[in-house]
Amino acid sequence: DAGVTQSPTHLIKTRGQQVTLRCSPKSGHDTVSWYQQALGQGPQFIFQYYEEEERQRGNFPDRFSGHQFPNYSSELNVNALLLGDSALYLCASSLRGVSYNEQFFGPGTRLTVL
Amino acid sequence: QKEVEQDPGPLSVPEGAIVSLNCTYSNSAFQYFMWYRQYSRKGPELLMYTYSSGNKEDGRFTAQVDKSSKYISLFIRDSQPSDSATYLCAMSGATGFQKLVFGTGTRLLVSP
Numbered sequence: 001d002a003g004v005t006q007s008p009t010h011l012i013k014t015r016g017q018q019v020t021l022r023c024s025p026k027s028g029h030d031t032v033s034w035y036q037q038a039l040g041q042g043p044q045f046i047f048q049y050y051e052e053e054e055r056q057r058g059n060f061p062d063r064f065s066g067h068q069f070p071n072y073s074s075e076l077n078v079n080a081l082l083l084g085d086s087a088l089y090l091c092a093s094s095l096r097g098v099s100y101n102e103q104f105f106g107p108g109t110r111l112t113v114l
Numbered sequence: 115q116k117e118v119e120q121d122p123g124p125l126s127v128p129e130g131a132i133v134s135l136n137c138t139y140s141n142s143a144f145q146y147f148m149w150y151r152q153y154s155r156k157g158p159e160l161l162m163y164t165y166s167s168g169n170k171e172d173g174r175f176t177a178q179v180d181k182s183s184k185y186i187s188l189f190i191r192d193s194q195p196s197d198s199a200t201y202l203c204a205m206s207g208a209t210g211f212q213k214l215v216f217g218t219g220t221r222l223l224v225s226p
Contacts, residue, residue, distance in 0.1 A: 004157070031211075033213065033214075035214075035216075040122065040218070040219075041218055041219070042118075042120070042202050042204075042216030042217050042218050042219050043158065043202070043214070043216050044216070045213040045214065045215070048211055048213060050211065055211040056211045056213055058213065090157055090158070092214075096211075100146060100163065100165065101212065102160060102163070103160075103214060104160070105150075105157035105158045105159070106157050107156055107157045108155075108156075108157050110155075
């Protein structure tokens with residue numbers, strides 16, 4: 001049973017560019033959340049998708065957008081990249097409807113903005 | 115003020131020591147309290163979760179939650195070099211679509 005997978009592993013972009021990160025949830029999971037983890041910090045919640053809709057959003061600008069596909073996989077898009085967007089981007093999947101919806105994390109995509 | 119406060123460390127202990135990791139929080143709506151372990155350049159891995167107040171034990175790990183003080187702890191007994199990692203506390207509410215609110219993480223180093 002594959003866990004949460006993310007691609008690519010590493011990415012280097014320049015300021016102003018756009019980036020798309022991808023996530024495949026753990027088998028059986030229907031909810032995907034995205035987090036940004038800056039160096040030396042804990043993960044910060046970006047947004048959460050369920051049934052192809054954004055259900056909750058953290059304190060991130062509109063440059064951050066996402067999508068969930070019918071097969072529950074998800075994309076995170078970041079436009080007009082800033083140096084401060086350099087971070088580890090984590091995808092977490094969970095199953096809605098259970099008493100405790102444990103979030104399983106993928107290995108992350110490390111984005112460097114130059 | 116951050117919703118969740120956690121000492122970033124590093125915390126250095128000898129092998130076999132008892133380790134105590136702690137977080138404080140300000141949001142009374144938090145009902146689930148989690149501890150994640152994160153190795154370098156890896157995603158967080160859930161160690162334990164606790165609902166509301168109380169203690170929970172799993173092998174060498176014990177989690178404690180004191181909602182009256184808004185204080186949670188993780189104890190590691192007989193610490194091993196393989197326990198060297200960053201430990202993240204996380205919290206969430208209990209209803210609706212839940213996001214995890216993390217602490218900064220405490221880096222733990224267990225020396226042989």
